Amino acid sequence: MKNNKKQIKEILNQLYTTNSDFDSMTLSYVSKFYPQIFSDENFYENVELDEKIKEAQEVFNFISNKNIELMIELNNLLDKEDQNIEVLKLEEKMKEIQVKKFITVKDFEKIYNISSSSQKGLRGRLNDPIPYHQKVQGGKIVYVVEEVEKWFENQYK
Structure with a gap:
């Protein structure tokens, strides 16, 4: 042992x-x-x-x-x-961020190691964009962790 x-x-x-x-x-x-x-x-x-x-x-x-x-x-x-x-x-660090229901662009970068510019590309995809929420055009972007996790699962199937 x-x-x-x-x-x-x-x-x-x-x-x-x-x-x-x-x-x-x-x-x-x-x-x-x-x-x-x-x-x-x-x-x-x-x-x-x-x-x-x-x-x-x-x-x-x-x-x-x-x-x-x-x-x-x-x-x-x-x-x-x-x-x-x-x-x-x-x-x-992963647990701390994952318990959040909503995450910001910066949190997303820390958790998934995907830069804000790459996130922008993923959000702008015509087919299967990453789910995000933005109340006002040009306003703060947030992600719902559960939606993002489901989206990632579907990306690698």
């Missing part, structure tokens, strides 16, 4: 490090191939490049979210004193 605990802790640490590296690589990829999203100066729209970046970002986000879920599951297999503190913080 002690050997299993050690293996779980090693795998968990590797997965946490890999996920952090993956997030850095994602940012590097996006900034390399789409630098204009980091600057308002000389911004131009390249629809083909924009679509490729959005598709890549969706894949990156899916993998990152799955990694976080796996880290939490592995961490929960360990005794409290053996659990990884960083993963416990991640789990707490």
